[in-house]
Amino acid sequence: MSENVPADPHVAIVTTAGGVEDGALTISDGTPLKRALARAQSHARRKAFLLVLPLLAFIILTFVVPIFQMLYRSVDSPNFHDNMPNMVAWFAQNPSGTEPDETAFTALVEDLKLLKKNRKAGLVGTRINYELPGSRSLFTKGARKAAKLEPPYKEALLKIDPKWSDPKLWQVMRSAASPYTFNFYLAAVDRTRDADGKIVRVNENRRIYLKLFGRTLVLSLLITFMTFILAYPIAHLLATLPLRKSNLLMILVLLPFWTSLLVRTTSWMVLLQSQGVLNDAMVALGIVSDDHRIQMMYNKIGTVVAMTHILLPFMVLPLYSVMRTINPSYVRAARNLGATSWTAFRRIYFPQTVPGIAAGALLVFILAVGYYITPALVGGADGQLISNLIAFHMTGSLNWSMAAALAALLLGGILVLYWLYDKLVGIDNLKLG
Amino acid sequence: MASDVSDNAFVEFDRVQKSYDGEVLVVKDLNLQIGKGEFVTMLGPSGSGKTTCLMMLAGFETATNGDIRLAGRPINNIPPHKRGIGMVFQNYALFPHMTVGENLSFPLEVRGLDKTAREEKVKRALEMVQMGEFINRRPAQLSGGQQQRIALARALVFEPELVLMDEPLGALDKQLREHMQFEIKHLHERLGITVVYVTHDQSEALTMSDRVAVFDDGRIQQLAPPADLYERPENSFVAQFIGENNKLDGVVEGFEGDEVIVRLADGETCRANPVKCGDVGSETLISIRPERVWIEGKTTPNTTEAQVLELIYLGDHVRCRLQVHGNDEFIVKVPNSAGHKHLVVGETAKVSWDAQDARALDPL
Ligand SMILES: Nc1ncnc2c1ncn2[C@@H]1O[C@H](COP(=O)(O)OP(=O)(O)O)[C@@H](O)[C@H]1O
Ligand SMILES: [Mg+2]
Numbered sequence: 068m069s070e071n072v073p074a075d076p077h078v079a080i081v082t083t084a085g086g087v088e089d090g091a092l093t094i095s096d097g098t099p100l101k102r103a104l105a106r107a108q109s110h111a112r113r114k115a116f117l118l119v120l121p122l123l124a125f126i127i128l129t130f131v132v133p134i135f136q137m138l139y140r141s142v143d144s145p146n147f148h149d150n151m152p153n154m155v156a157w158f159a160q161n162p163s164g165t166e167p168d169e170t171a172f173t174a175l176v177e178d179l180k181l182l183k184k185n186r187k188a189g190l191v192g193t194r195i196n197y198e199l200p201g202s203r204s205l206f207t208k209g210a211r212k213a214a215k216l217e218p219p220y221k222e223a224l225l226k227i228d229p230k231w232s233d234p235k236l237w238q239v240m241r242s243a244a245s246p247y248t249f250n251f252y253l254a255a256v257d258r259t260r261d262a263d264g265k266i267v268r269v270n271e272n273r274r275i276y277l278k279l280f281g282r283t284l285v286l287s288l289l290i291t292f293m294t295f296i297l298a299y300p301i302a303h304l305l306a307t308l309p310l311r312k313s314n315l316l317m318i319l320v321l322l323p324f325w326t327s328l329l330v331r332t333t334s335w336m337v338l339l340q341s342q343g344v345l346n347d348a349m350v351a352l353g354i355v356s357d358d359h360r361i362q363m364m365y366n367k368i369g370t371v372v373a374m375t376h377i378l379l380p381f382m383v384l385p386l387y388s389v390m391r392t393i394n395p396s397y398v399r400a401a402r403n404l405g406a407t408s409w410t411a412f413r414r415i416y417f418p419q420t421v422p423g424i425a426a427g428a429l430l431v432f433i434l435a436v437g438y439y440i441t442p443a444l445v446g447g448a449d450g451q452l453i454s455n456l457i458a459f460h461m462t463g464s465l466n467w468s469m470a471a472a473l474a475a476l477l478l479g480g481i482l483v484l485y486w487l488y489d490k491l492v493g494i495d496n497l498k499l500g
Numbered sequence: 501m502a503s504d505v506s507d508n509a510f511v512e513f514d515r516v517q518k519s520y521d522g523e524v525l526v527v528k529d530l531n532l533q534i535g536k537g538e539f540v541t542m543l544g545p546s547g548s549g550k551t552t553c554l555m556m557l558a559g560f561e562t563a564t565n566g567d568i569r570l571a572g573r574p575i576n577n578i579p580p581h582k583r584g585i586g587m588v589f590q591n592y593a594l595f596p597h598m599t600v601g602e603n604l605s606f607p608l609e610v611r612g613l614d615k616t617a618r619e620e621k622v623k624r625a626l627e628m629v630q631m632g633e634f635i636n637r638r639p640a641q642l643s644g645g646q647q648q649r650i651a652l653a654r655a656l657v658f659e660p661e662l663v664l665m666d667e668p669l670g671a672l673d674k675q676l677r678e679h680m681q682f683e684i685k686h687l688h689e690r691l692g693i694t695v696v697y698v699t700h701d702q703s704e705a706l707t708m709s710d711r712v713a714v715f716d717d718g719r720i721q722q723l724a725p726p727a728d729l730y731e732r733p734e735n736s737f738v739a740q741f742i743g744e745n746n747k748l749d750g751v752v753e754g755f756e757g758d759e760v761i762v763r764l765a766d767g768e769t770c771r772a773n774p775v776k777c778g779d780v781g782s783e784t785l786i787s788i789r790p791e792r793v794w795i796e797g798k799t800t801p802n803t804t805e806a807q808v809l810e811l812i813y814l815g816d817h818v819r820c821r822l823q824v825h826g827n828d829e830f831i832v833k834v835p836n837s838a839g840h841k842h843l844v845v846g847e848t849a850k851v852s853w854d855a856q857d858a859r860a861l862d863p864l
Pocket of ligand 1: 520521526544545546547548549550551552553
């Protein structure tokens with residue numbers, strides 16, 4: 068064997084260092100080698116830290132803090148707790164399941180008077196309304212009339228509205244009395260607490276979130292698969308074409324990046340809607356009749372088609388960057404060794420592109436799971452994803468806690484999938500460029 | 501040797517031409533016959549079309565014109581995987597996602613051999629290149645020389661009759677390269693395979709080959725055993741390309757017996773061996789090997805005065821740069837042996853050479 072076996076690195080250290088004492092290496096002035104090395108490196112480390120400090124501060128301010136705030140908001144529920152002190156005290160003294168007696172109603176009326184004084188009736192009502200729709204007016208009305216009520220308060224309140232005796236309402240108020248709640252998470256998985264505080268599924272017609280999570284998962288996987296099928300040949304072409312032609316093709320691939328997302332989505336609407344270009348063409352060619360135009364927009368098809376197109380570059384680029392580094396001589400060697408072109412592809416080329424596929428798939432999938440604008444525009448009722456519902460709670464129902472819970476679940480789900488992915492593919496196998 | 505090969509050639513290029521772009525012929529009229537068991541090297545400067553020839557033989561490029569035959573059969577229409585030719589690539593092309601063992605067993609797998617037969621052959625091939633204990637390593641965990649051996653073993657493991665090697669030692673350091681040259685040569689002798697070897701390193705070509713085809717400009721300039729190539733170059737390119745060489749420009753003045761009389765640039769004449777000079781009046785270039793020149797030795801018709809310009813001491817010999825017939829770059833190697841005259845820079849000395857050793861070739 069003519070190769071040199073690399074010498075034991077310690078040999079070199081021992082010969083240049085002062086000597087071995089107590090088995091620890093030292094340098095010439097007697098300092099232990101490890102400490103000398105740490106001292107020599109600490110300066111460089113400090114300088115490196117100062118260099119990344121601006122980015123670190125930026126990330127903490129704009130990324131870490133908002134995420135934790137969002138997570139906090141999903142369990143934070145101060146409105147009832149802060150504004151109804153007498154009720155909170157009563158709930159603390161009486162365990163769950165206690166019939167609300169006169170003392171309970173006295174506390175309630177005292178608190179309603181407080182609400183009127185502090186103008187917080189709407190806030191508390193909204194909080195209860197999240198879990199028991201239709202109860203907001205109960206609080207506003209109660210607060211308005213509380214000052215004129217005479218004991219016994221139970222009867223007086225029930226006269227205003229018999230709903231005050233609803234055990235479900237008392238259950239909701241009891242859970243709202245705690246400053247923290249997991250009820251938003253329960254709601255986000257279509258669960259609620261019944262009058263006894265047991266966790267049950269919500270009514271059939273109100274189960275929307277789990278279905279939407281499922282649809283988001285399925286559509287995202289489908290979109291990821293579609294982008295893979297479409298991107299693989301293009302990336303291969305890009306990687307093997309002569310430079311001038313591949314540059315031109317690359318511009319075509321990147322073109323969507325340079326066009327506004329809205330414009331791209333709208334052009335899909337022009338193409339796919341029932342009076343759109345594609346349907347018109349098919350009618351003109353006699354493939355479909357005029358009154359059976361295919362519905363390709365405002366449903367799942369629209370979402371999948373438009374999102375596949377928009378996310379395609381995120382699959383093409385990692386694939387391309389991996390394929391470009393694969394020397395064509397590997398496939399030639401395989402062919403020379405007796406493999407058909409299919410075998411050479413399957414056994415030699417494809418395995419080497421897996422890191423690119425892994426990276427592209429992860430990228431597209433994560434982007435797809437959180438996508439909002441395209442499904443909002445072309446998805447109709449059928450093609451909405453979970454992000455659209457989060458947006459609805461942010462801007463429509465103003466139930467930010469619910470939006471935060473949904474977003475946190477989405478984040479957790481993605482982390483779980485990422486962990487699974489790491490187990491199956493291996494994150495260090497991944498090559499983004 | 502070339503004549504007895506031609507009737508019974510194992511590999512044959514017959515008037516092969518190749519163009520990539522339809523504008524330039526990269527290979528122009530290639531005719532080459534290689535006998536079974538022969539070690540033939542294609543030697544030439546970079547860009548002379550050597551790799552292209554090898555790729556046509558392996559089936560990765562198609563000949564634009566002409567025939568390539570393997571054992572008498574035209575192979576132009578046979579796809580690469582059915583040619584059964586082993587190949588060692590310049591960058592080795594070891595599959596990075598497979599271990600050494602998997603790399604070697606790949607050609608056997610695609611040939612449908614069963615597991616025990618594969619393991620047996622892989623083991624034997626690895627032992628042949630002394631790499632038995634590396635079977636479970638990945639290519640990235642091997643040094644350049646070790647990768648080279650594995651690439652060699654992979655090209656041989658399925659027992660091809662013909663093996664192509666495209667500058668297989670180009671990436672190795674000098675010592676390792678020389679070592680591997682001998683190993684490849686020994687394997688060739690032991691296995692009786694036919695080898696077509698490509699290199700731009702002349703010493704590699706000379707030490708390893710049965711015959712060397714010197715390539716330039718898409719043509720074979722000379723095809724000959726190494727000794728002939730060095731001793732009897734047939735044209736100026738080969739004389740220039742192989743070994744060191746002193747050049748004297750001149751015009752053919754006349755012929756006398758088997759010698760040609762050439763009038764040199766400085767007006768003097770020189771007797772030379774007419775290998776490839778034209779008729780009287782045509783320009784020619786005389787090529788003389790440095791070790792065929794005497795200093796202060798015997799007198800020949802070609803004895804002339806020379807001025808010593810530079811001396812370089814190289815241990816076993818001294819390299820002298822002289823001015824001879826107006827040429828400042830005339831090199832002579834003076835052996836550092838006892839009793840040899842000591843030269844001094846600036847003095848003149850008498851140099852001479854035999855007419856047979858001065859080869860009158862085509863002008864450059
Ligand atoms: N795939 C190719 N496409 C176009 N031109 C090529 C290609 N391969 C080689 N050439 C050209 O053909 C000539 C010969 O190349 P090559 O056979 O690689 O020479 P060598 O191996 O002797 O260095 C070079 O001028 C090179 O630029
Ligand atoms: Mg080459």
